[in-house]
Amino acid sequence: MSSATDTPTDAIAGDGIVRAADGTPLKRSLARALRREKLRSFLLIAPLLAFVVISFLLPIADMLFRSVENNIVRDTIPETVQTLASWDADSGELPDERVFAALYRDLQIAVEKRIHTRLGSRLNYEKSGMSGLFRKTGREVRRLEAEGPFRERFIEIDEDWADIEVWAVIKRYSPPYTPGYFLNAVDAELTAEGVEMKPENERIYLTLFWRTLVMSLMITLSCLLLGYPIGYLLSHLPARSANLLMILVLLPFWTSLLVRTSAWKVLLQQQGVINDFLVWINLIDDAGRLVMINNQTGTIIAMTHILLPFMILPLYSVMQTISPSYVRAAKSLGASDWTAFWRVYFPQTVPGIGAGAILVFILAIGYYITPELVGGTSGIFISNRIAYHISTSLNWGLAAALGTILLLLVMALFYVYDRIVGIDNVKLG
Amino acid sequence: MEVFAGDGVQKAEWKAISRGAAVKFDGVQKSYDGETLVVKDLNLDIARGEFLTMLGPSGSGKTTCLMMLAGFEPATHGEIYLNEQGINNVPPHKRGIGMVFQNYALFPHMSVAENLAFPLQVRGVGKAEQEDRIRRALDMVELGAFGGRRPAQLSGGQQQRVAVARALVFDPELVLMDEPLGALDKQLREQMQYEIKHIHENLGVTIVYVTHDQTEALTMSDRVAVFNDGVIQQLSSPDVLYESPQNSFVAQFIGENNKLSGEVVAMDGANCEVRLDDGTLLVADPVNVKGAGSRTTVSLRPERIELAPSDEPENVLDGKIEELIYLGDHIRVRMNVAGNDEFIVKVRNRRDKRPISEGDMVKVGWSASDCKALDAVA
Numbered sequence A: 001m002s003s004a005t006d007t008p009t010d011a012i013a014g015d016g017i018v019r020a021a022d023g024t025p026l027k028r029s030l031a032r033a034l035r036r037e038k039l040r041s042f043l044l045i046a047p048l049l050a051f052v053v054i055s056f057l058l059p060i061a062d063m064l065f066r067s068v069e070n071n072i073v074r075d076t077i078p079e080t081v082q083t084l085a086s087w088d089a090d091s092g093e094l095p096d097e098r099v100f101a102a103l104y105r106d107l108q109i110a111v112e113k114r115i116h117t118r119l120g121s122r123l124n125y126e127k128s129g130m131s132g133l134f135r136k137t138g139r140e141v142r143r144l145e146a147e148g149p150f151r152e153r154f155i156e157i158d159e160d161w162a163d164i165e166v167w168a169v170i171k172r173y174s175p176p177y178t179p180g181y182f183l184n185a186v187d188a189e190l191t192a193e194g195v196e197m198k199p200e201n202e203r204i205y206l207t208l209f210w211r212t213l214v215m216s217l218m219i220t221l222s223c224l225l226l227g228y229p230i231g232y233l234l235s236h237l238p239a240r241s242a243n244l245l246m247i248l249v250l251l252p253f254w255t256s257l258l259v260r261t262s263a264w265k266v267l268l269q270q271q272g273v274i275n276d277f278l279v280w281i282n283l284i285d286d287a288g289r290l291v292m293i294n295n296q297t298g299t300i301i302a303m304t305h306i307l308l309p310f311m312i313l314p315l316y317s318v319m320q321t322i323s324p325s326y327v328r329a330a331k332s333l334g335a336s337d338w339t340a341f342w343r344v345y346f347p348q349t350v351p352g353i354g355a356g357a358i359l360v361f362i363l364a365i366g367y368y369i370t371p372e373l374v375g376g377t378s379g380i381f382i383s384n385r386i387a388y389h390i391s392t393s394l395n396w397g398l399a400a401a402l403g404t405i406l407l408l409l410v411m412a413l414f415y416v417y418d419r420i421v422g423i424d425n426v427k428l429g
Numbered sequence B: 001m002e003v004f005a006g007d008g009v010q011k012a013e014w015k016a017i018s019r020g021a022a023v024k025f026d027g028v029q030k031s032y033d034g035e036t037l038v039v040k041d042l043n044l045d046i047a048r049g050e051f052l053t054m055l056g057p058s059g060s061g062k063t064t065c066l067m068m069l070a071g072f073e074p075a076t077h078g079e080i081y082l083n084e085q086g087i088n089n090v091p092p093h094k095r096g097i098g099m100v101f102q103n104y105a106l107f108p109h110m111s112v113a114e115n116l117a118f119p120l121q122v123r124g125v126g127k128a129e130q131e132d133r134i135r136r137a138l139d140m141v142e143l144g145a146f147g148g149r150r151p152a153q154l155s156g157g158q159q160q161r162v163a164v165a166r167a168l169v170f171d172p173e174l175v176l177m178d179e180p181l182g183a184l185d186k187q188l189r190e191q192m193q194y195e196i197k198h199i200h201e202n203l204g205v206t207i208v209y210v211t212h213d214q215t216e217a218l219t220m221s222d223r224v225a226v227f228n229d230g231v232i233q234q235l236s237s238p239d240v241l242y243e244s245p246q247n248s249f250v251a252q253f254i255g256e257n258n259k260l261s262g263e264v265v266a267m268d269g270a271n272c273e274v275r276l277d278d279g280t281l282l283v284a285d286p287v288n289v290k291g292a293g294s295r296t297t298v299s300l301r302p303e304r305i306e307l308a309p310s311d312e313p314e315n316v317l318d319g320k321i322e323e324l325i326y327l328g329d330h331i332r333v334r335m336n337v338a339g340n341d342e343f344i345v346k347v348r349n350r351r352d353k354r355p356i357s358e359g360d361m362v363k364v365g366w367s368a369s370d371c372k373a374l375d376a377v378a
């Protein structure tokens, strides 16, 4: 009995540290007790963590790296790069014999390994003609005798070797890291005079980024306009009808994306169902059939349809939690139907709007299949160019730079959103 | 007690006569599904300034009545009058009725002051007057310093007060409260009962209050309407309700009550004679029996029964003490009387109390006017 009453004084020793029964400081024994729990929870999430790291974080890191990585030049022609270091591109003179001799030795090895064409394609991104130059030189250089003067020999093979700009490009892109892909991705280039915008007619990416943003916003907005009433209806119907409607909302999820997109082609094309109908009711004449596919209209319509459930679901789950007594309270306090909706109901759905809008916008901004199928040339997104560079032009560096910019753009928008609406104001359910 | 009962009745009647009915339900019926009536033929006059409570078990149609009055549910049949005006076709926001909801329904995205400003803003009250009224309303519920807080930052009791303040801030003549104290703990609930009662007395508004808690109803109300199955079983002041229940449901629902079932054998004006199922004869007050030969349930309050009566009440029976429960101010005695072993007697804990123990055989007695012969229950 007496020891029990003593405990409170015992727990605080002379040094003022609270101690557990066995004399260890309370903080440490608490930490020890929690450690095992922490370890267990870590083990539980470990598989997912590993999966995320391997399949998500590492690829993204790799992509970020590829967008600036440029080892190919110094790996393929190392000696040339080294000797070129002392050459001044602004001097107006060709590099001296040492450089040409180095290039001869480098190319001998590169041709042996058949990697000179890859260097050619890489440099071709920066200056057209480089790919052909390297291929042609690679063919000839093996027949070249090991005796100089190499400068004249190279110029005999292709007179481009007498072009100072060719050497300037090689020198400019010889460091292991380059801003070149990023500059390309924003329609700029590195010239002798520094960073410059490309000529008007060669710019494509800025417009494409802008179009992707604007169209994603329009898709988000139309999803919201269509989804809000449906979410409202869903959350106010009796359970059985709500379930039926919910199945209809989810139906698109159970149909292949390609099928849905193709269905829109059938509906929207100039000889399609909608145009036929409009002609039939004499709203338009046969010559004035509407162009609703293979342009921006087509992309917006089809993508709104595809992304609509992503807007409805968070809206519905938020609306469902809003007790009808709020609107009743507002009305009992004298608010008309509209005031009760606008001042009491709507503000409470903002977290759902935020969640839905972010989901739809993020999905839209990276969408690829639908714009590819129904977007024509005017309705394609930046992701279609990324896909093109990854699978067709094989310019992975540029694809990575475009992807990185897209990622940064989304993060910047997230930041702005957080400042305006508050990210913790987003509710998915 | 007798005097008090009469007083209660007079008070309610006086109000109804002198100030006119604020609310009138006239033959109101309500069905949600077209098959069953949730409210069956409701006729009810509520006086101006009255505190009327609708009391009844869950599902008895109280909320439905309130919703019809507030305008959120249409009456299937009949008419509801507010200040002698039929309001069946008046939308809720034009009725000017204040309402306190069970979960308070404070707007979560607005501060306390904004919540209170809402009814004033939609009425176009000027900024200065808004502030003045909000301050007065908050002072009334002793939350003057809480105007800037969000509802989520308040305790349950504080939210409740804000809800009351919001329902009153636009000076409605009629305020409806649907189980407003249901979510509070016992102590807070009792405190709020008194506060609401005082607000009612100070402001003179008409309050229609819904609860399933009989203590709450008895404490607060001028009159109580006991609901069951969509029908008002009895409408009287709290004391009359307790002292003179009109039927078995009311007797059982309000307070504690011993039930003895039997058959009426004779009626002689003031009293009737009842033969219980075990053959015992009782003299009872015939409140709700048709006449000789009809089945009846005799209702008897535990505190009106005397153990080993010294004077000679009309009814004296033998009983056996089964169980004693000590409750401080009184002792609960469970007895077996006339074949009913759930027979409860409350014995006041007096200095001169006789020692009793379990197993004792004792006589129990009560007067005829304390035992009511009511309708039979199965």
Ligand SMILES: Nc1ncnc2c1ncn2[C@@H]1O[C@H](COP(=O)(O)OP(=O)(O)O)[C@@H](O)[C@H]1O
Residues within 6 Å of the ligand: B032, B033, B038, B056, B057, B058, B059, B060, B061, B062, B063, B064, B065
């Ligand atoms: N909106 C509604 N739709 C259908 N039935 C309802 C609705 N509201 C209440 N009811 C039914 O009406 C009856 C009375 O309900 P209610 O008025 O809420 O009772 P109380 O408030 O006394 O508990 C219950 O049986 C309930 O199931």
Ligand SMILES: [Mg+2]
Residues within 6 Å of the ligand: B059, B062, B063
């Ligand atoms: Mg209710």
